[in-house]
Amino acid sequence: MRRTPYFWLQLAFTLLVCSFLLVPVFMSIVAGLTENFFVGVKSGFTTRWIGVVWELYAPTIFRSMYIALATLAVTLVVGVPAAYVLAKRPGMATRLIEEFLVLPVAIPGLAIALALIITYGGFRDFRTSWGFILVGHVLYTLPFMVRSVLAVLSSFNFQVLEESAASLGAGFWRRFFGIVLPNARSGIVAGALTVVTLSIGEFNLTWMMHTPETMTLPVGLADSYASMRLEIGSAYTLVFFIMITPLLVALQRYGVQSTRTRKGA
Amino acid sequence: MRGRENRFLLLMVAPAIVVGAAFFLLPLARLAVVGATGKLGIAAYTAVVTNPQYFQALASTIVLSVTVTVATLVIAGIAGVFLERNHFLGREALISMLTLPLAFPGVVVGFMVIMLAGRTGLIGEITSTFGAGRLVFAYSIAGLFTGYIYFSIPRVILTIMAAAEKLDPALEEAARSLGANPWRVIVDVILPALKPALIASGAICFATSMGAFGTAFTLATDIKVLPIVIYTEFTLLANIALAAALSMVLGIITWATLALSRVAAGATAAAAG
Numbered sequence: 001m002r003r004t005p006y007f008w009l010q011l012a013f014t015l016l017v018c019s020f021l022l023v024p025v026f027m028s029i030v031a032g033l034t035e036n037f038f039v040g041v042k043s044g045f046t047t048r049w050i051g052v053v054w055e056l057y058a059p060t061i062f063r064s065m066y067i068a069l070a071t072l073a074v075t076l077v078v079g080v081p082a083a084y085v086l087a088k089r090p091g092m093a094t095r096l097i098e099e100f101l102v103l104p105v106a107i108p109g110l111a112i113a114l115a116l117i118i119t120y121g122g123f124r125d126f127r128t129s130w131g132f133i134l135v136g137h138v139l140y141t142l143p144f145m146v147r148s149v150l151a152v153l154s155s156f157n158f159q160v161l162e163e164s165a166a167s168l169g170a171g172f173w174r175r176f177f178g179i180v181l182p183n184a185r186s187g188i189v190a191g192a193l194t195v196v197t198l199s200i201g202e203f204n205l206t207w208m209m210h211t212p213e214t215m216t217l218p219v220g221l222a223d224s225y226a227s228m229r230l231e232i233g234s235a236y237t238l239v240f241f242i243m244i245t246p247l248l249v250a251l252q253r254y255g256v257q258s259t260r261t262r263k264g265a
Numbered sequence: 266m267r268g269r270e271n272r273f274l275l276l277m278v279a280p281a282i283v284v285g286a287a288f289f290l291l292p293l294a295r296l297a298v299v300g301a302t303g304k305l306g307i308a309a310y311t312a313v314v315t316n317p318q319y320f321q322a323l324a325s326t327i328v329l330s331v332t333v334t335v336a337t338l339v340i341a342g343i344a345g346v347f348l349e350r351n352h353f354l355g356r357e358a359l360i361s362m363l364t365l366p367l368a369f370p371g372v373v374v375g376f377m378v379i380m381l382a383g384r385t386g387l388i389g390e391i392t393s394t395f396g397a398g399r400l401v402f403a404y405s406i407a408g409l410f411t412g413y414i415y416f417s418i419p420r421v422i423l424t425i426m427a428a429a430e431k432l433d434p435a436l437e438e439a440a441r442s443l444g445a446n447p448w449r450v451i452v453d454v455i456l457p458a459l460k461p462a463l464i465a466s467g468a469i470c471f472a473t474s475m476g477a478f479g480t481a482f483t484l485a486t487d488i489k490v491l492p493i494v495i496y497t498e499f500t501l502l503a504n505i506a507l508a509a510a511l512s513m514v515l516g517i518i519t520w521a522t523l524a525l526s527r528v529a530a531g532a533t534a535a536a537a538g
Binding site: 017018023079088119135200201204221233245251 | 269270273274275277278280281282284285288289290291292293295296299340343344347348351353359361362363364365366367368369370371372373375376377378379380381385387415418419447472475476477478479482483492495496499505508509512513515516519520523524
């Protein structure tokens with residue numbers, strides 16, 4: 001096929017956009033592995049900044065991981081059954097419930113964090129525990145789990161399968177675990193990947209809600225950008241990239257196409 | 266039988282409703298009340314218009330978000346339609362790379378802007394090599410603009426691509442054979458067909474920019490966007506009532522934008538279909 005000049009022009013433009021997004025990523029990776037970024041790569045490569053990051057911030061890395069897994073557990077237990085009910089009984093009432101469940105996506109994280117602090121900040125033990133952060137993350141990610149599962153369940157008539165199972169004598173829970181869940185698997189996987197990715201990268205809520213003992217990775221990043229030398233911030237960012245990239249690759253492979261409502265910068 | 270099933274269903278949706286009520290509705294209601302019970306009283310809600318300092322912050326946040334939205338729609342629109350239309354070696358890789366920053370938190374995006382346009386940034390390096398002096402704009406409104414575009418492009422481009430997939434090339438062919446130049450084809454054929462997607466993703470882009478905090482926080486610019494003002498009032502000045510009122514206003518703006526866009530996109534989709 002012959003390419004028109006318009007093709008090359010648009011390709012050049014798209015490549016330019018791509019380099020705008022990727023060049024700084026590449027630079028920060030190099031900076032995190034360079035002895036002295038101001039001197040340049042001729043100062044030599046080193047992993048010592050990664051070592052410094054590990055010494056200073058290792059707890060934030062593990063905390064982010066287990067908060068993400070806890071968030072995932074809660075959104076699975078709470079979100080998947082809810083999505084099933086919404087798909088099974090489409091109507092005015094469930095429509096309202098759906099609107100209500102996905103509402104947190106439309107409100108900036110800062111506002112939600114303030115609301116939570118004002119309401120629950122008085123409960124000291126709760127306020128200073130990682131459970132407080134967990135609440136924020138669940139609130140923020142639950143809509144993505146519900147939507148993802150709901151999208152898959154609404155895309156085919158699972159009720160017919162359920163009815164035939166019921167006619168063979170399968171009870172409610174047996175049908176839910178034996179038919180609904182396996183058929184919703186792709187939505188659950190996509191939802192789970194989204195939840196973990198969003199939780200690991202969440203900053204707006206967590207920055208307001210954290211205490212020195214409940215610092216997460218993105219909070220630590222902000223701290224390092226503000227108070228550490230550029231190489232340390234870069235090395236820390238590199239650690240974040242290493243954590244997030246497999247999730248993103250998996251998400252691109254298994255994710256539901258709709259990313260329309262992803263938010264949270 | 267059905268009554269029993271309904272009880273089960275109620276049981277299954279109940280946890281989600283409880284979580285939403287206890288940790289979202291109730292706190293939001295508290296936020297609204299607290300916003301009205303400071304030393305300004307209910308006037309805290311109008312302070313965003315009557316107080317020049319807050320009004321300035323609101324105005325610059327809106328102007329910034331609108332500019333970012335328009336620029337992102339143009340950039341992601343061109344790249345998205347192109348990627349959907351043309352198949353070439355490396356296309357898949359290009360799409361993956363363009364959507365990679367989706368998961369970057371705002372702070373990381375801010376850091377990327379520093380990498381590009383900060384004191385040791387690439388752009389300054391290039392301009393000083395060419396003897397034009399070191400161009401540093403990360404910490405100005407241009408830096409904010411750059412960062413907001415950075416996190417918006419990946420969000421918008423997938424929606425545009427999904428919509429462009431449904432474009433009918435025959436319509437463009439027809440327009441061209443009737444003598445329309447490429448510009449007319451874009452304005453009269455492609456844009457109207459993409460309209461629902463542009464409205465929907467534009468609204469998300471605008472709402473995200475209005476509420477963005479991490480990027481502005483990292484860049485620590487002297488331009489005060491509304492989320493930074495809220496943060497400053499709350500943590501540094503302990504002006505809790507005002508911070509609450511301002512966040513309610515901000516939340517209402519983003520929520521209303523998204524709700525309106527769904528109505529508008531739905532209406533144009535219905536009209537087009």
